[in-house]
Amino acid sequence: xxxxxxxxxxxxxAPKRRRPGSQRRLASVHITLIVGxxxxxxxxxxxxxxxxxxxxxxxxxxxxIIPDPWAWNFPDAFARINVGQMTINSVIITVACTxxxxxxxxxxxxxxxxxxxxxxxxxxMAFLAVLMVPGQLFLVxxxxxxxxxxxxxxxxxVILPGLFSAFGVFLMRQFFMSMPxxxxxxxxxxxxxxxxxxxxxxLPLAKPGxxxxxxxxxxxxxxxxxxxxIILNTSNKFPLSVGISALSQDVHNSTNYPQLLxxxxxxxxxxxxTFIVLQRQFIAGIAFSGGKG
Amino acid sequence: MAAKSKRLGVSPWWAVLxxxxxxxxxxxxxxxxxxxxxxxxxxxxxxxxxxxKFVGLDNYLELFSxxxxxLAFRNTLIYSSxxxxxxxxxxxxxxxxxxxxxxxxxxxxxxxxxPVVTLPAVVAIVWRYMYNGDFGIxxxxxxxxxxxxxxxxxxxxxxxxxxxxVGIWMALGTNIVILLAGLQAIPDTSLEAAKMDGAGPIRTxxxxxxxxxxxxxxxxSVLAVIAGLQMFDLIYLLGGSAGTPGYDESVTLVSLFYKxxxxxxxxxxxxxxxxxxxxxxxxxxxxxFRMQKKWVHYE
Numbered sequence: 001x002x003x004x005x006x007x008x009x010x011x012x013x014a015p016k017r018r019r020p021g022s023q024r025r026l027a028s029v030h031i032t033l034i035v036g037x038x039x040x041x042x043x044x045x046x047x048x049x050x051x052x053x054x055x056x057x058x059x060x061x062x063x064x065i066i067p068d069p070w071a072w073n074f075p076d077a078f079a080r081i082n083v084g085q086m087t088i089n090s091v092i093i094t095v096a097c098t099x100x101x102x103x104x105x106x107x108x109x110x111x112x113x114x115x116x117x118x119x120x121x122x123x124x125m126a127f128l129a130v131l132m133v134p135g136q137l138f139l140v141x142x143x144x145x146x147x148x149x150x151x152x153x154x155x156x157x158v159i160l161p162g163l164f165s166a167f168g169v170f171l172m173r174q175f176f177m178s179m180p181x182x183x184x185x186x187x188x189x190x191x192x193x194x195x196x197x198x199x200x201x202x203l204p205l206a207k208p209g210x211x212x213x214x215x216x217x218x219x220x221x222x223x224x225x226x227x228x229x230i231i232l233n234t235s236n237k238f239p240l241s242v243g244i245s246a247l248s249q250d251v252h253n254s255t256n257y258p259q260l261l262x263x264x265x266x267x268x269x270x271x272x273x274t275f276i277v278l279q280r281q282f283i284a285g286i287a288f289s290g291g292k293g
Numbered sequence: 294m295a296a297k298s299k300r301l302g303v304s305p306w307w308a309v310l311x312x313x314x315x316x317x318x319x320x321x322x323x324x325x326x327x328x329x330x331x332x333x334x335x336x337x338x339x340x341x342x343x344x345x346k347f348v349g350l351d352n353y354l355e356l357f358s359x360x361x362x363x364l365a366f367r368n369t370l371i372y373s374s375x376x377x378x379x380x381x382x383x384x385x386x387x388x389x390x391x392x393x394x395x396x397x398x399x400x401x402x403x404x405x406x407x408p409v410v411t412l413p414a415v416v417a418i419v420w421r422y423m424y425n426g427d428f429g430i431x432x433x434x435x436x437x438x439x440x441x442x443x444x445x446x447x448x449x450x451x452x453x454x455x456x457x458x459v460g461i462w463m464a465l466g467t468n469i470v471i472l473l474a475g476l477q478a479i480p481d482t483s484l485e486a487a488k489m490d491g492a493g494p495i496r497t498x499x500x501x502x503x504x505x506x507x508x509x510x511x512x513x514s515v516l517a518v519i520a521g522l523q524m525f526d527l528i529y530l531l532g533g534s535a536g537t538p539g540y541d542e543s544v545t546l547v548s549l550f551y552k553x554x555x556x557x558x559x560x561x562x563x564x565x566x567x568x569x570x571x572x573x574x575x576x577x578x579x580x581x582f583r584m585q586k587k588w589v590h591y592e
Contacts, residue, residue, distance in 0.1 A: 022394065029392045036386055037404040040462070044407060046430060047419045059428040104315045111311030115303055123312070130323050134523050134574055136550050137567040140333060140340075140560045141326030147341060164318035194307040223412055225526050230555055244414035245530055248421070257422045264415040275410040279403060282410070283470055290471030290512065 051262040058257045073262040080259070081247050082236060083266050090222060090239035091270070093158050098217035100163030102210055109172025109209075110198050114184070124173065130166035136226075143230055155237060158228045162221055168213050171289055175209035176202065208288055215285030222271055240267045334564035340555070352565035362566070364541050365549040368453060369573075372528075372545060373521030375457040380514050382461065383468035388502065390469070391476040402473075406466035413463070417530035420459045421446065446531055452539040456531050460524065468513050475509030476502070507589040515581050522574050523547055546570045 050058050053067040112124050142161050143152075151157030179202070187197045225241045232238055238246065244267050248260060275282055334353070337346045356362045386405065390398050408416060423430050426444025435442045445455040483505060487497040503510070525547040532543030535552060544552075546566060554563030 026392065026395060029389050029395060030397075033386065033389055033401050037401060040405050040407065040465070043416075043419045043423065043462075044411075046423060047415075050422065058422075061428055061433060063428070063430055063433050104318065107311045108315035111308050115305065115308045115311060117305035117308040120308070123316070126324075127319065130319065130327075132575060132578070133327060134547075134567065134570050136523070136525075136547055137330050137564075137571055138323055138326040139550075139567075140338075140554055140564060141329040142322055143340070144329075145321065145326070161318075161322040164315060164322055166319065166323070169315060194303055195310070198311075219410065223526075225413060225529070226551065241412055241414055244412060245417070248414060248418045248530070255422075255425070257418075260418050261422065264412075264418045268411050268415045271410045271412070272407075275406070276403075279399075283402060283406070286467055286470045287474035290474055290509065 047261050047265060050257055051265045053258045055256055055258055071258060073258045074266075077259040077262045081243060081263055083240075083243075083263060085236050086238050086240045086243040087267070087270055089155060089237060090241070092155055093162070093228070093239050094218055094221045096159045097162035097221040098214055100159075101165045101168045101217045102213055104163060105165055105168030105172050105213060106203070106206060106210060107198075108169045109174075110176050110202060112169065112173040113176035115194065127166045127169050131170065139227070139230065142227075146231060152231060153233045153237060154231075157231045158239070161227070162224075165213075165217065168217065171213055171216075172206070172209050175206060179205060208284065211281045212285035212288040215282050216289060218274070219271075240270075243267075330564045330567055333561050334568050336561045337559075338561040338564070339558045340560055342558075342560075345561075348561075352562045353569075355562065356565055356569065361544065361549060362569075365544050365546045365566075366573075368543060369522055369524075369545045369547075371453055372457055372460070372524055373518050373577075375454070376460050376464070376521040376524075377514060377517055378457075379461045379464045379468055379517055380510060383465055383472050383513070384506070384510065386465070387469050387472035387476055388498065390473055402466075402470065405469050408463045409466040411463075413526040414530060416459060416463060417527065420455075421531060424455055447533065447538045449539055449542045452532065452543045456527050456543060459531065460521075460527055463527075464517065464520070468517070471513055472506065472509050475506050479505045504590045508591055511581075511585050511589045515578060518577055518581065519574060522570065522577065525551065546573070 049065065049067060051073060052070050053064060054069065054071040057064045057067055057069075057071070108127075112120065112127075138161075146152055146157040146160065149157070149160075151160065183201055183205070184197050187201050192200070222239075223241055224239075225245060228239050228242045229245075232242060235243065235246070244264060247263060335347055335349055336352075337344070337348055389395075390401060424445035426432060426442070426447070429442075429445070431445065432442040443451065445451045479502065483501055484497060487501045492500065524545055528543055528545050528548045529551070532545075532548065533539030533541075535544075535556075547570065550563050550566045550570070553566060554560050
């Protein structure tokens with residue numbers, strides 16, 4: 001909790017008083033951070049510039065920095081790949097899995113933290129054990145189950161196993177454990193039942209935990225490549241993760257980077273915009289789960 | 294707490310309502326598959342194959358006599374070890390971001406975090422272009438200082454380093470955020486006390502900051518090793534495919550698993566790889582937990 005809060009207040013204005021020595025120190029800190037940031041951002045800048053070059057321009061030696069001439073590659077690129085449909089598929093998968101995880105993990109986490117029953121610890125240990133096991137170990141039988149359910153090559157088939165997350169249960173259980181019991185007792189004395197207490201008292205207070213869960217669920221499901229790659233065959237059902245990787249391998253030999261990168265540019269926008277809008281929540285969510293792990 | 298709830302009379306049936314749905318899903322999609330994978334690893338199973346024979350330890354024996362598994366083992370270890378470099382890098386940046394009175398933390402944090410919110414497939418295209426041997430920007434920049442780089446992703450000597458570099462670049466943001474949260478939880482008084490004792494910044498860093506940050510450093514390194522051992526995306530996207538140059542140097546346990554299960558259609562043999570990977574991860578994680586007594590300080 002404290003780490004979440006401090007990271008949120010990190011941007012609070014610094015104290016005004018400063019000595020000249022610390023000024024110089026701050027300047028050198030800035031320079032180091034800027035050099036690092038250049039390395040971090042350069043690939044994106046290069047992506048952006050290349051997306052507007054002609055094929056010839058992209059293979060020039062020495063390299064073209066500013067596109068010359070500028071090229072509008074989007075129509076050709078979009079003719080190769082249905083980015084719109086893939087974005088919709090990605091959004092459906094991500095939203096469904098994340099919502100499912102929020103509902104199921106929050107409930108189970110609360111159950112493990114607050115409802116006493118025989119064998120609770122043993123059952124919780126069994127949930128934790130799943131975290132220790134690499135996900136690939138479940139893949140083949142999961143694939144068989146989705147096949148038996150007749151859901152191969154369908155979005156529900158991609159979504160179904162993603163509704164459940166042992167990590168999410170762990171995260172939410174830790175969160176509810178850290179909350180004072182007095183709140184619930186007061187509500188219980190007022191005659192509220194467990195569901196009402198969960199729904200009206202605890203859920204509103206669980207926001208930081210739920211945000212952390214949502215950030216992890218969203219990033220994980222949005223980026224997930226292996227599972228949809230196995231389940232889906234039809235390209236109009238691909239999410240962006242699979243579609244873009246298929247495209248990059250398909251035209252691997254022709255290496256038309258301006259086209260590839262203009263698609264890549266569009267494909268990274270939805271998550272980038274979400275991140276920019278919900279930046280604080282993203283950062284707080286990652287920091288929060290880091291503190292809990 | 295449990296005793297209190299009991300006194301107030303919470304029926305254990307509520308647990309069924311709250312945990313039941315998650316437990317049902319976990320059973321169908323995780324517990325049953327884990328048991329089934331264990332069983333499959335002793336059979337000749339294939340995807341939807343009907344002729345499944347029990348072959349005892351044959352899959353394991355074949356695996357260990359197969360040079361591809363040892364290549365995958367070696368490469369997975371190399372990848373995980375090299376990817377640990379993200380920890381010192383992230384620590385340095387987090388410490389710099391934690392400088393008192395520094396403005397613009399939010400901007401830096403956002404910039405360092407960008408790769409985290411970018412699809413690995415997009416990342417792979419950009420880096421593949423930059424790594425290109427003929428017209429990639431990397432070789433053109435290196436050329437300015439007289440270094441003639443080859444084709445980074447198809448050269449057996451460079452492919453793994455090239456992929457790990459991308460992996461570190463992608464993982465930096467998450468690690469910075471976790472470590473920065475850990476740093477911000479360190480009380481100023483500890484650092485000031487060190488300053489009063491006349492310790493310089495380097496000394497303070499190693500004798501105060503690192504020990505106090507060690508729980509976060511431990512967490513991030515355990516997570517980095519586990520992620521490294523399970524790396525698939527970047528290997529699949531940037532490594533060579535079977536039979537192409539660079540494949541032997543970039544195949545990892547998970548990419549080998551994928552190939553054996555879904556390209557060769559030998560799920561029994563793939564299940565054996567999965568179990569070997571699991572034992573490998575458990576052993577390394579247990580080792581890290583054992584070592585933590587030597588360097589991690591909990592308050």
